[in-house]
Structures are given as C-alpha cells and as structure tokens.
C-alpha cells in the first residue's frame with residue numbers, strides 16, 4: 001500500500017481522503033466557509049487562493065489564520081490555479097513564484113504546484129516548499145479534453161522526476177472512453193510510480209472517477225461544501241461523497 005503522512009493524517013491508495021475547497025473571494029466569505037467546513041469535518045481543506053477577488057492586496061497570513069482558527073487540526077492544501085488550468089489567476093510566472101514563496105512561509109501543509117510552467121519556476125517553487133517542510137502536489141489540469149494515454153502517463157512521470165511528493169492529473173472527458181482511459185492510466189501510474197497519485201476526470205461524464213478511487217489509486221477526492229461552491233465541474237458535495245465512500249468502502 002502506498003502511503004504519505006501529513007501531520008496526523010495518513011493518506012493511502014486504498015481509501016481516498018476527502019478534501020473540501022475554500023473558494024471565498026473575501027475574508028468574510030472565507031470565514032463563513034471555514035466555519036461551515038468545521039462542522040463537516042473533512043479530512044483536508046484546499047484553500048483556493050485564486051478565488052480571492054483582490055489577491056494583489058490580500059493579507060494571506062491573516063486569511064490563513066482565520067482558516068486555522070476554524071480548522072486547527074485539518075491539513076491545508078494551498079492552491080493557486082491559473083486561468084490556463086481552469087482557475088482565476090492570470091498573472092505572470094514571476095508573480096506566481098512569489099506567491100508560492102509567500103505561501104510556503106506560512107503554516108500550510110501541502111502546496112499545489114502546476115508543472116506546466118517554465119522548468120526553472122517549477123523547480124524553484126518545489127525547492128522553496130521542501131525547504132520549509134511542505135509537501136508538494138504536482139498538478140496538471142486540462143480543461144478542454146483528455147490527452148492521449150502516453151501524454152497522461154508522461155505527466156505523472158514528469159511530476160515524480162521533478163521531485164513532487166504527490167502527482168495530480170485532472171482532465172475533461174469528451175466521452176465515456178476518455179473517463180475510462182483516465183482511470184486506466186491512473187491505475188497504471190499508481191502501480192509504476194513511487195509517489196502517490198491523485199486523478200479525476202471533471203464534468204458529469206467524469207463524475208465516477210471521484211468515487212472509483214480504490215480502482216485508480218487516487219489518494220484524495222475533492223468535494224464541495226455545496227453545489228454553489230464547486231471549485232471544478234463535476235464535484236459532488238461533501239455530504240454526498242462521504243456517504244458514497246462510506247457505502248463502498
């Protein structure tokens with residue numbers, strides 16, 4: 001069994017843990033969502049920094065403290081999703097790197113780093129995270145389609161070669177075959193890589209991949225607080241996913 005420990009939480013490829021994104025655009029919204037998530041008690045939270053409406057002037061340390069106050073024991077993943085990969089951040093590579101460097105100096109547990117940026121940016125970001133003891137989730141999002149099998153497998157491998165601690169691939173399926181391919185390649189990547197993986201096919205056609213983690217080996221499945229706060233298409237709500245996971249596991 002492949003495992004990775006983040007503080008008291010053990011992630012493994014047998015039973016996926018559930019992460020709930022915080023998508024608040026303002027400090028007040030973050031506080032409200034964090035308090036709502038506190039009552040749900042998910043395994044992890046993901047703070048989607050790119051949802052902040054005034055990211056330039058945001059006080060990240062202050063906002064993070066608000067999350068920590070509500071969720072003192074819950075591991076926090078920090079994510080800056082760029083517009084190219086389906087998020088809202090559309091600034092340059094240097095600004096991306098500076099933000100990552102700021103985030104890894106704060107009390108987060110894991111950081112999402114998009115590997116399709118220039119290599120020097122990616123490797124500097126990974127080193128910065130590791131120098132402060134933060135685990136890196138290498139991340140690749142394709143919102144238009146599902147690349148061919150070879151490309152998908154190469155993405156997983158690239159993340160391992162870069163020194164990421166977890167390799168994550170998210171795609172948009174155009175049909176059932178794409179979803180099944182993503183599952184098959186995820187399973188293969190999980191068998192062949194030494195690091196754990198996370199994968200999902202987004203949208204309705206891919207929804208099953210959020211549940212079939214014991215087949216794919218994906219160690220985390222993302223679920224929204226409710227249908228109005230999805231951080232990607234096709235997410236189930238936390239209550240729905242937890243119920244299904246409890247039944248099938």
Ligand SMILES: O=C1C[C@@](O)(C(=O)O)C[C@@H](O)[C@@H]1O
Nearest residue numbers: 021079170200202222231232
């Ligand atoms: O990478 C992921 C997965 C995700 O895109 C999803 O499809 O659930 C949601 C994002 O918030 C997260 O960063």
